[in-house]
Amino acid sequence: MRKRLTWISGFLFLLLMASSLSYAGESKQLRILYLNDFHGFAQSYPSAGHSEKTGGIAFLAGEVNRFREKQPALLLAAGDFIQGNPWTNLFDGKSAVEVMNAMNFSAMVLGNHEFDFGQDVLKKRIAEANFPILAANVRGLSSITPYVLTEISGLNVAIIGLITEETSTTTHPKNVQGLTFLPVIRTAQHLVNDLRNKSDLIIVLSHLGLPADVELAKAVRGIDIIVGGHSHTRIDKPMKIHQTLIVQGWEHAKVLGMLDVTVRKQTIIRHEGKLIAIEPRQQKPDPFIAAIVDRYQQQTAVILDDVIGEAQIDLHGKNSRSRETSLGNLIADILRRQTHADIALINGGGIRADMLKGPVRINDVLSVLPFPNHPVVLKVNGKELKEIFEHGVSDLEGTAGRFPQVSGIEIVYQPANPVGQRIRSLNVDGKAIQPQSWYTLATNDFLAAGGDGYTALTKILETMEHKGNHPMHENRVILFDSGRAIRDMVIDFIKDKKLISATVEGRIQKED
Amino acid sequence: MRIWLNGKPLTLVPGMKVREALIQAGLLQEIEKGGKVFDEWGNEVGLDGAVENGCRYTLKPKE
Numbered sequence: 398m399r400k401r402l403t404w405i406s407g408f409l410f411l412l413l414m415a416s417s418l419s420y421a422g423e424s425k426q427l428r429i430l431y432l433n434d435f436h437g438f439a440q441s442y443p444s445a446g447h448s449e450k451t452g453g454i455a456f457l458a459g460e461v462n463r464f465r466e467k468q469p470a471l472l473l474a475a476g477d478f479i480q481g482n483p484w485t486n487l488f489d490g491k492s493a494v495e496v497m498n499a500m501n502f503s504a505m506v507l508g509n510h511e512f513d514f515g516q517d518v519l520k521k522r523i524a525e526a527n528f529p530i531l532a533a534n535v536r537g538l539s540s541i542t543p544y545v546l547t548e549i550s551g552l553n554v555a556i557i558g559l560i561t562e563e564t565s566t567t568t569h570p571k572n573v574q575g576l577t578f579l580p581v582i583r584t585a586q587h588l589v590n591d592l593r594n595k596s597d598l599i600i601v602l603s604h605l606g607l608p609a610d611v612e613l614a615k616a617v618r619g620i621d622i623i624v625g626g627h628s629h630t631r632i633d634k635p636m637k638i639h640q641t642l643i644v645q646g647w648e649h650a651k652v653l654g655m656l657d658v659t660v661r662k663q664t665i666i667r668h669e670g671k672l673i674a675i676e677p678r679q680q681k682p683d684p685f686i687a688a689i690v691d692r693y694q695q696q697t698a699v700i701l702d703d704v705i706g707e708a709q710i711d712l713h714g715k716n717s718r719s720r721e722t723s724l725g726n727l728i729a730d731i732l733r734r735q736t737h738a739d740i741a742l743i744n745g746g747g748i749r750a751d752m753l754k755g756p757v758r759i760n761d762v763l764s765v766l767p768f769p770n771h772p773v774v775l776k777v778n779g780k781e782l783k784e785i786f787e788h789g790v791s792d793l794e795g796t797a798g799r800f801p802q803v804s805g806i807e808i809v810y811q812p813a814n815p816v817g818q819r820i821r822s823l824n825v826d827g828k829a830i831q832p833q834s835w836y837t838l839a840t841n842d843f844l845a846a847g848g849d850g851y852t853a854l855t856k857i858l859e860t861m862e863h864k865g866n867h868p869m870h871e872n873r874v875i876l877f878d879s880g881r882a883i884r885d886m887v888i889d890f891i892k893d894k895k896l897i898s899a900t901v902e903g904r905i906q907k908e909d
Numbered sequence: 910m911r912i913w914l915n916g917k918p919l920t921l922v923p924g925m926k927v928r929e930a931l932i933q934a935g936l937l938q939e940i941e942k943g944g945k946v947f948d949e950w951g952n953e954v955g956l957d958g959a960v961e962n963g964c965r966y967t968l969k970p971k972e
Contacts, residue, residue, distance in 0.1 A: 436957070445956070446943035446971065481957075509959075561959070567924030607948065608961045629927070629958030630948060648955040773922060845922060846929035855933060858920040877922045 424661040425551045427598065428468050430461055431646055431654040433475030433626030436510070437485025437493050438649035439690045441677045452651040455682035455690050457675045458500050460653050462683055469550055472500065475626030475645070476508025476560065476604030479522055480880065484693055487700050489514045490522050492693040498527045499686055504545055506558035506602040507532040508626060512572045513880030531558020531602060533588055534579040544588060546596060552660055555596035557588050559613075560604045561627055569878045581605060582616045589619040597663050600624060607632070607645060614638035621665055622656065635670040644670055651675055701763070704756040706891035709898040712752040714765055717745030717802050718795030720905070724752055724765065725802025727899035731890045732883055733804040736774050736876060738839035739825060740805040742785070743883070744849045746798015747841065757891055766884035770841035774875040775857055777838045779830035782806075783820055784853040785838075791816045791850075799849040801905065806830075808905045821908055837875055841883055913965040914946075921960065928956040936968050943971030 441453035464470060474497065479490025490511075497505070505528060511519055516538065523530050523540040533543035544557040562578045585601060592599055598621050603610055606628035614623060615638055623643045631647035635656060642665065646654035652672040659667040714724030725748055733741035750764040777785070789801035790810045801808070807824040823830045830836070840854065847855040861873045891897055910923045912930060919933045927946055931937040936944075946954050949965045960966075 434955070434957070445940045563923060606959045606961055607950070607952070608964055627959045628948070628961075629955030631953040631955075633952070636950065645952075647953070648957065842922070842925060842929055843932060846925060847933040855920055858922060874922050877924045879924045879926075 422662060424659050424666060425597075426468070426657065426659050427550045427552055427554070428464065428470035429473060429600070429622070429624065429654075429656045429658070430464060430470050431473040431475060431624045431644065431656070432457065432650060432652070433477065433604075433624075433646050434508070434629050434648040435474070435478045435493065435650050436481025436648070437479065437490075438482050439484045439492070439496065440694065441675070442649075444651070450677060452649050452675050453677050453682065453690075454496055454650045455684075455687035456677050456680045457650045457653050458496075458683035458686040459681045460673055460675065461500060464655060471503040471547075471549060471554070471556075471600075473556070473600070473602055473624050474502050474505035475602055475624050476506045477510045477626060478505065478508070480510040480513045483697050483701065484690075486885075487697055488693065489518045491525065492689070494522050494525050495693075496686055496689050498525070499689060500683075502528040503547065504529045504531055504556050504558070504602060506530075506604050506626070507535065507541060507560050508604040509561055509564040509568055510880060512564065512568045515572050516574075516576075531556065532560045533557050534559055534562070534581055534584040535576055536579060537576040544592065546592070552597040553595065554598045554600060555592040556600045556602055557585065557592070558602050559585060561606065561609065567877065567879055569876075569880055572880065581609065582613060585613060585617045585620065589617055593619050593663075597660055598622070598658070598665070603627075606630075607643070610643050610645075611636075611638055614641035614643060622658070624654075624656075631672065633672055635668060640665075642668055642670070646672055701760045702758055704758055705888065706757045706895045706897055708752050708754050708757055709896055711754045712897070712899055714748040714751050716795075717748040718798050718800050719745070719793060720800070721901050721903075722748070722802065723899040723901050724748060726804065726902065726904065727897065728766070728883070728887055729802050729804035730899070731886050732772060732839050732841075735886045735890075736772050736839040738774050738805070738837040738875075740782070740836055741803060741839040742789070742844065743802050743841055744798050744844055744851075745795065745800040745802050746849060747843065748802065757897065759888055762884055762888050762891070766887065768843065769882040769884065770843050771877070771879050771881065772839055772883055772886070773842050773845040773877045774837055774839045775845065775854065776873040776875055777836055777857060778832065779823070779834050779836070780832040781853060781857060782823055782830055782836060782838070783832070784856075785851065786810075786823060787817050787820050788851055788853055790819045797849055799851065803904055806904070809908050810905070811908050813909065839876075842877065842879075845877075910960070910962045912960050912963065915966075915968055923962075925960065926956065927954055927958045927960060927966065930960060930966065931956070931968070934968075939968055939970055944968055945971075
């Protein structure tokens with residue numbers, strides 16, 4: 398009798414498992430809504446080269462509501478939500494999490510920019526989130542989870558989070574201190590093996606970028622869907638690599654991704670996906686989300702207009718395209734000190750206004766430095782420095798914006814000489830630079846990428862790239878902080894010092 | 910990190926984005942005119958999209 402009962406209870410258990418994993422052959426449908434790389438762009442805006450505004454998280458939320466009314470849906474966030482725009486940066490990402498909570502997200506994967514405010518802030522944001530925040534390949538951050546198992550529409554769905562391994566090198570070192578970023582493919586394979594028999598569907602919520610998503614789909618069998626981010630890719634129709642569907646929804650809440658799948662026996666037998674353009678002229682906003690957006694926008698306006706310090710004298714910047722300026726010196730000094738470099742170089746064309754004597758507001762700094770350039774520190778030798786600054790004084794009319802504003806170096810040039818032969822001397826710490834000696838040069842990512850014609854800087858990257866069979870062997874990039882703009886360094890400096898001043902002190906001298 | 914834009918090789922610092930590739934190629938102003946960047950699969954990418962070693966992009970001017 399006991400044997401018979403055991404047999405019956407075993408049978409019932411298997412039946413229960415089978416029915417819950419859709420083994421019975423019954424097909425079930427699941428709707429997945431997704432977005433990625435929001436970067437705090439809460440309000441609609443016109444994209445470059447276009448006049449009509451698109452995006453707006455309240456309008457996107459309205460669309461989410463509309464689609465959720467028809468059937469239950471997962472709502473997934475593929476990373477980089479809390480950093481990127483004053484609407485969220487000024488609140489260390491709190492505003493973005495508040496919106497996400499109100500939208501009832503199902504899960505989010507950490508993006509590399511989630512680390513930009515430091516780990517303490519990130520832990521606060523994770524604690525505030527009422528949805529799981531995933532990253533299976535990160536060790537050392539106790540408040541995240543590798544995956545979640547959730548039941549929806551009669552399906553058991555496993556959602557695994559994966560973040561780019563490059564986060565360890567493309568984020569400021571202090572923000573990822575103590576963390577280990579494990580290899581993506583090995584981590585994914587291990588989890589897929591573990592979760593395959595516990596779920597009807599395996600979704601990887603990825604902040605890897607499309608090329609890495611494609612490699613993941615090729616390398617790891619058993620992933621049904623990759624919902625991606627990081628490369629800001631507009632995948633209009635789902636891609637299919639082997640048996641894995643890959644989707645991604647562009648950036649800045651300009652589209653909402655929707656993927657409908659029909660699942661039978663742990664296999665997607667049908668799918669249909671599309672991106673829904675977010676066009677405020679044609680869609681209704683979610684009023685509750687709109688109220689949150691407006692509240693933080695009003696606070697943003699107040700903060701931007703807050704007095705953060707005082708200029709003790711007029712700081713001139715408008716002439717930075719053709720001569721040394723006091724404001725150019727101040728900004729270059731801040732960049733050099735913050736990055737601990739020997740020398741700092743910024744392009745005069747990047748300084749767009751003066752900062753006059755009196756109260757200084759964040760808005761004033763944004764007028765002076767309207768471009769969100771990021772610091773880069775390179776290892777350069779004296780010969781390369783000469784080439785860099787020869788270019789800097791090659792356009793003395795100032796039309797191209799390349800004229801240097803510097804810190805930590807004294808430049809004497811002869812404007813009457815031909816281009817390429819104008820630098821007479823370069824001194825660091827009062828000593829002439831030596832062609833074979835090494836220096837650290839802080840600049841911005843615009844110049845490091847060769848902007849304003851600074852090809853001498855990109856040549857440095859090329860020498861690094863082509864060293865032997867190991868292109869990255871000699872690392873000449875000391876720092877690239879994509880998480881903190883130089884203008885934020887200036888704002889923090891003014892907040893800290895309160896009283897600011899700078900003069901023209903002969904760092905760049907003309908000699909007839 | 911080496912990538913290609915319109916068939917031309919470019920060298921970027923790891924962590925740089927599509928925007929820096931356009932700056933290096935001297936093509937950023939094409940975006941202001943309505944141009945768009947596409948990846949090797951024909952998908953449009955945003956200027957702040959991460960690039961990876963070996964990626965190939967095409968800038969298509971506004972038609």
